[in-house]
Amino acid sequence: EHVLLLGPPGAGKGTQSKRLAAEFDLEHVTTGDALRANKHMETEYGTPASFMDAGELVPDPVVNEIVKTALEDADGYVLDGYPRNLDQVEYLDSVTELDYVFYLAVDEDELVRRLTGRRVCPDCGATFHTEFDQPEEEGVCDECGAELTQRDDDTEDTVRERLRVYHENTAPVVEHYRETGTLVEVEGEGTPDEVFDELATELRD
Ligand code: AP5
Ligand code: ZN
Numbered sequence: 001e002h003v004l005l006l007g008p009p010g011a012g013k014g015t016q017s018k019r020l021a022a023e024f025d026l027e028h029v030t031t032g033d034a035l036r037a038n039k040h041m042e043t044e045y046g047t048p049a050s051f052m053d054a055g056e057l058v059p060d061p062v063v064n065e066i067v068k069t070a071l072e073d074a075d076g077y078v079l080d081g082y083p084r085n086l087d088q089v090e091y092l093d094s095v096t097e098l099d100y101v102f103y104l105a106v107d108e109d110e111l112v113r114r115l116t117g118r119r120v121c122p123d124c125g126a127t128f129h130t131e132f133d134q135p136e137e138e139g140v141c142d143e144c145g146a147e148l149t150q151r152d153d154d155t156e157d158t159v160r161e162r163l164r165v166y167h168e169n170t171a172p173v174v175e176h177y178r179e180t181g182t183l184v185e186v187e188g189e190g191t192p193d194e195v196f197d198e199l200a201t202e203l204r205d
Helices: 013-024 031-037 048-052 060-073 086-095 108-116 156-179 192-204
Strands: 002-006 027-030 077-080 100-105 118-120 127-129 183-187
Touching (some): 013 077, 027 031, 060 077, 086 156, 100 156, 183 192
Parallel strands (some): 002 077, 100 183
Antiparallel strands (some): 118 127
16 A cells, blocks of 8 residues: 655654554655654755754755655555655656545644654654653653654744745645545544544545
C-alpha cells in the first residue's frame, strides 16, 4: 500500500505515520527526519539546517532526491512531510502512484501548543509532549533513557514562520488532492489513539 499523510506542522503526521508503518508493515518515509539526519550536509544550495532552522522549505532538488531514493527501496510506504508544494506533487507523480491520501485537520492554536511543547529523544527519535504525552520521568526518554531535547525549529517564532510557509505552499497541495478526489480528511484533534483508529479503519476497508 502507498499511503500519503498530509497536514500542517504539528498535526501528528510523525506520530501517526510511525504507528501506521508498524501496524501495516509499511516503510515510514519522512523527509523531515531524513533532512535532520543530514542537517549539516553541504549541498549547492547550502546546508538543510540553514533552511530548516528558519522554518523555510529546503530546495526541491535536495528533497526530491531523498524521496526518490527512499521510495525505490520501499514496497509499501507511508509518506510524511512530502509533497509540500505543487512542484513536489508533480515530481512525486513522476516516480510513484498513491493509494491513499489522508489529511489531518487540526486547529492553529492547538498546533502551536503541540509544537512548542514537543520534546524529542536525540538518540532513538521517540517523540513526547510536556503536557499531552509525558514520559514516565520528566525530561527522560521512556524508550532508551537519554535526555530529551527540543527541536531547533520548535521555538514560537519559527513555529509561526513554518505555519506561514505551510499556508502559502502546502495548503494548495491539500486542495490539489481534494480536487482530484483522493483526499480523505481525518479529524486530527482527538487523542493519538482516536486519530489512529480512524486512519486504520480507512486503511482496512
Ligand atoms: P518536518 O519534520 O516534516 O516537520 P513538520 O511538517 O513541521 O511536522 P512536524 O514534525 O513538526 O509535526 P508532525 O505533524 O509530524 O507532528 P508530531 O507527530 O511530531 O519538517 C521540518 C523541516 O524540514 C521543514 O520546516 C523544512 O525546512 C524541511 N522539510 C521537510 N520536508 C520538506 C519538503 N518536502 N520540502 C522542503 N523542505 C522540507 O506531533 C507534534 C507534537 O504533538 C508531539 O509532541 C506529539 O507528542 C504531540 N501530539 C501528536 N498527536 C497528538 C494528539 N492527537 N493529541 C495531542 N498531542 C499530540
Ligand atoms: Zn530515546
